[in-house]
Amino acid sequence: MLFSRQLARRPLIRAPRRWTHSPAALAGLKSVTEDDLVHFAHFLPPTSIVSTLSPSAAPSSELESFNNDWMNKYHGRSTTVLKPRTTEEVSKIVKWCNERRIGIVPQGGNTGLVGGSVPIRDELILSLSNMSKIRSFDDVSGILVADAGCVLQSLTDYLAPHNHIVPLDLGAKGSCQIGGNVSTNAGGLRLLRYGSLHGSVLGLEVVLPDGTILDQLTTLRKDNTGYDLKQLFIGAEGTLGIVTGVSILAAPAPQASNNVMLALPKFENVLPLYKETKRQLSEILSAFEFMDRTVYDLAVKHGQGRALNPEDVEGAECFVLVETSGGKREHDEQKLNSLLESLMEADVPLINTGVIATSPAQFSSLWAIREGLTEAVSKEGKAYKYDISVPLYKFQEVVDKTKNHLQEKGLLHEDAVKYVVGYGHVGDGNLHLNVVAAAYTPEIEAALEPFVYELVASYKGSISAEHGIGAMKTHALKYSKNETSIEWMKKIKALFDPNGIMNPGKVLP
Amino acid sequence: MLFSRQLARRPLIRAPRRWTHSPAALAGLKSVTEDDLVHFAHFLPPTSIVSTLSPSAAPSSELESFNNDWMNKYHGRSTTVLKPRTTEEVSKIVKWCNERRIGIVPQGGNTGLVGGSVPIRDELILSLSNMSKIRSFDDVSGILVADAGCVLQSLTDYLAPHNHIVPLDLGAKGSCQIGGNVSTNAGGLRLLRYGSLHGSVLGLEVVLPDGTILDQLTTLRKDNTGYDLKQLFIGAEGTLGIVTGVSILAAPAPQASNNVMLALPKFENVLPLYKETKRQLSEILSAFEFMDRTVYDLAVKHGQGRALNPEDVEGAECFVLVETSGGKREHDEQKLNSLLESLMEADVPLINTGVIATSPAQFSSLWAIREGLTEAVSKEGKAYKYDISVPLYKFQEVVDKTKNHLQEKGLLHEDAVKYVVGYGHVGDGNLHLNVVAAAYTPEIEAALEPFVYELVASYKGSISAEHGIGAMKTHALKYSKNETSIEWMKKIKALFDPNGIMNPGKVLP
Numbered sequence A, B: 001m002l003f004s005r006q007l008a009r010r011p012l013i014r015a016p017r018r019w020t021h022s023p024a025a026l027a028g029l030k031s032v033t034e035d036d037l038v039h040f041a042h043f044l045p046p047t048s049i050v051s052t053l054s055p056s057a058a059p060s061s062e063l064e065s066f067n068n069d070w071m072n073k074y075h076g077r078s079t080t081v082l083k084p085r086t087t088e089e090v091s092k093i094v095k096w097c098n099e100r101r102i103g104i105v106p107q108g109g110n111t112g113l114v115g116g117s118v119p120i121r122d123e124l125i126l127s128l129s130n131m132s133k134i135r136s137f138d139d140v141s142g143i144l145v146a147d148a149g150c151v152l153q154s155l156t157d158y159l160a161p162h163n164h165i166v167p168l169d170l171g172a173k174g175s176c177q178i179g180g181n182v183s184t185n186a187g188g189l190r191l192l193r194y195g196s197l198h199g200s201v202l203g204l205e206v207v208l209p210d211g212t213i214l215d216q217l218t219t220l221r222k223d224n225t226g227y228d229l230k231q232l233f234i235g236a237e238g239t240l241g242i243v244t245g246v247s248i249l250a251a252p253a254p255q256a257s258n259n260v261m262l263a264l265p266k267f268e269n270v271l272p273l274y275k276e277t278k279r280q281l282s283e284i285l286s287a288f289e290f291m292d293r294t295v296y297d298l299a300v301k302h303g304q305g306r307a308l309n310p311e312d313v314e315g316a317e318c319f320v321l322v323e324t325s326g327g328k329r330e331h332d333e334q335k336l337n338s339l340l341e342s343l344m345e346a347d348v349p350l351i352n353t354g355v356i357a358t359s360p361a362q363f364s365s366l367w368a369i370r371e372g373l374t375e376a377v378s379k380e381g382k383a384y385k386y387d388i389s390v391p392l393y394k395f396q397e398v399v400d401k402t403k404n405h406l407q408e409k410g411l412l413h414e415d416a417v418k419y420v421v422g423y424g425h426v427g428d429g430n431l432h433l434n435v436v437a438a439a440y441t442p443e444i445e446a447a448l449e450p451f452v453y454e455l456v457a458s459y460k461g462s463i464s465a466e467h468g469i470g471a472m473k474t475h476a477l478k479y480s481k482n483e484t485s486i487e488w489m490k491k492i493k494a495l496f497d498p499n500g501i502m503n504p505g506k507v508l509p
């Protein structure tokens, strides 16, 4: 995308604490003590230690942004944040905590949406924010090696003059870190074009739960020498070790980007449109984003981006934002124009109308509609957010069934659930189902869960397409993973982290 | 590619047996007995059992193609091949073998180049060749689900009318199976464009060494629900379990393919040429293949493909084959032509000359030069083949240093080493170093190993870019993987296969 959205952290009004009791995973773990701080001070400078314990005795407000998550939904009570500057320092911290049985929460930009990045109780927070050096970049192969704490936007900025881009882009780019992206296997807006991090991450350096440094930080595009262990840490959400370095294949920067917003008379047209778009735009198609009418109208209402002409979109049931990125502007525009012509000239057109961006400003304002949906929804009320994968043709059905179900429960009115909306990455099969309520209430939650999870499971979908499991969905893992899979995940966890110190209570039930 | 090369299996003249003694991994394992066959006959039809033991008592010639590898370099002495038709049958076989401690070699198309697909002693061979059904294909998402035993070419043929391609292509496509491709993490000719199987394989069904069926055969493009266990089996060469089903993201078929063969005055020009080509062709660049002068001349000598005009290529030190695949022929041709123009018009041109294919026949004959290199080399003598990854700018240095080293050892002459040649996938950093000798001899082997491995290690390269470790390189794994990595591989192996029945003696030292 051409623009970057500043991340406004939500005001710190405490929502009801989620943790009525600590999960069993935390049972045997110890709290950080003053003695531990004395030990850490042997190899860490004072600036790397933030603690409410003596001798640091920082005010607890200094830990607030580390203890609370981006949504302000999950709240930890950690006394201590450590900010090591090197992999060796990380190793020493982890080794000590493993011997002392102190739980550790690895923290990147703390933008995760499932409560994975904050402590459940008073685990030590290990922040990667002091590890933000770029280690190397080779502009022939496109291979970038960076510390895990590099902020995504800073990598993007670094690569720009080298005519390359990070093969990953997401709304949180101004705060999230590459190590956090890897640990959550973040998807985002470029997945359709550049594929998942399992393909583009070439190597990792990881500190294992016993303090061992596993150096698999290769800069080779191909290396078939034994098991690809690094893959286990991609998406492990910090439960198997701490990612300290990342080697990733950057993509050549596209020379031209175009986009168009299309209004469709009915949902049934989305898939034929996707097929036709894929066929005609082929390798330059870089985004195909769906939004239903309700969420589009909310975006317009809250001034997100520039809306299409109201008369033009009358009767439209949903919208699609198509983006192209390619190597030659004339060619890309020709392809996009002939797609639009063929769409408009069809006997039974798949679309009602469309707006093509003709300037960088217009390009941005079309994207702003799509990127502003989260904010628009949050201005309308409290959102229950489900980030799911289902077969493409089920997108609308999921929204409709959820709505009907809430209606049947008598919960679809101004004082309970105001809207049920859907939007997402059609190209990735990823639907963001948002249930917007006047307030978070136990009745609504009970009506939604396990209903939504069961619905997703009935389509063999995923209950978490990109945001992960964190603390939020451990109980729901079973809807997407069978018993054998969960059993084997537990075996892997026990193998790497027999003392259970690494992000305890996250991912596994 | 537009054409498929029939795979002529090499004549079965026995090369000196590699196995002077069995590795320790086989020590505790049992041979298949007649009692075992009786058990297998309870759930397998006679056609699924090929054994020299009674009651089947097949002639040993019937097992020859299973016991010997494609290069005819590795020779097993298995008495029994089983060809199950379903995942459940695979599970029953494996469960029995695990209880009885019988070693199992999973076998796909048996085209692997590192001796991984044949037994070391008399392990049971489990052939996937009877599991070759396509389970589903969704032409909107492009997701294909198939039995592991599907031959790669058959999947390509199946997808063609749906306007999709398998994101993988290799010379062995007429024989190799998708399960074998996944198990070797095969790279091949499309990697530059479509990335590695770690990105494009979406799900796997695997029978674990205790017979458990691990069903992770999802058809979702995005699913962040816990550890991505399937990744461990990609490239595990059958040592962690048997892949029985594969879900893979097929790519939309390109509408147009073009190629051009370029002659370069010197190696130093390869990388600037690669950079410029990447910049100008961008998303339509699908191959950038390098070959040095010597191997090019061998291809010409042995009639592989159609050579360029001899006068035109006088003085050229090396050659590059560039391929484009895109959505619109005119656009692609324009891009390719303007690349060539800018190359020829430069003050100091990077290339001497080039030939652009103007017909499908010419397209094929240019590729035939590149694809015929292996055959040309094998016609010249016995080849020591090293499939390595090194930084791009070291390609020529590796060839030169190896040649000098052999010269110093007095081994560079007609009766010992005749040629040292290099070719490979520049885009992937993957060099095929071939040392062509009059015969395989202990002196040459001693001169080459560990010399080549140490050379590769000195560049932090990979001793096996795509072919894997198999039985051939277990002793050399340490040149590409550090101790910690190997230790953790062993822990993973012990976790999944505590009895060590799964492809014993392969991958791990």
Ligand SMILES: Cc1cc2nc3c(=O)[nH]c(=O)nc-3n(C[C@H](O)[C@H](O)[C@H](O)COP(=O)(O)OP(=O)(O)OC[C@H]3O[C@@H](n4cnc5c(N)ncnc54)[C@H](O)[C@@H]3O)c2cc1C
Residues within 6 Å of the ligand: A070, A105, A106, A107, A108, A109, A110, A111, A112, A113, A116, A117, A128, A148, A169, A170, A171, A172, A175, A176, A177, A178, A179, A180, A181, A182, A183, A184, A185, A186, A187, A188, A189, A237, A238, A239, A241, A242, A243, A244, A466, A467, A470, A503, A506
């Ligand atoms: C506005 C907004 C938009 C978003 N859009 C997307 C999107 O499009 N797609 C998408 O996939 N996600 C999206 N997200 C969520 C996404 O998961 C995160 O933004 C990002 O990937 C997390 O990075 P982080 O550095 O903030 O990690 P954190 O939030 O700090 O941590 C996330 C998890 O990873 C672990 N972790 C972090 N760093 C490390 C490390 N170095 N080693 C080991 N474990 C570590 C943590 O323990 C935690 O479990 C969005 C979030 C916001 C706020």
Ligand SMILES: Cc1cc2nc3c(=O)[nH]c(=O)nc-3n(C[C@H](O)[C@H](O)[C@H](O)COP(=O)(O)OP(=O)(O)OC[C@H]3O[C@@H](n4cnc5c(N)ncnc54)[C@H](O)[C@@H]3O)c2cc1C
Residues within 6 Å of the ligand: B070, B105, B106, B107, B108, B109, B110, B111, B112, B113, B116, B117, B128, B148, B149, B169, B170, B171, B172, B175, B176, B177, B178, B179, B180, B181, B182, B183, B184, B185, B186, B187, B188, B189, B237, B238, B239, B241, B242, B243, B244, B466, B467, B470, B503, B506
């Ligand atoms: C002419 C030729 C060209 C080649 N070109 C390339 C190339 O460009 N790129 C490249 O990467 N490779 C190439 N190869 C080698 C490549 O590894 C294999 O061709 C292919 O991927 C192996 O598939 P297969 O079905 O033949 O597996 P096999 O040879 O049968 O087995 C290979 C390994 O995988 C295991 N295995 C096989 N099937 C399964 C299964 N279902 N479950 C578990 N384990 C299994 C075996 O035990 C063995 O260890 C080439 C080989 C030839 C002969």
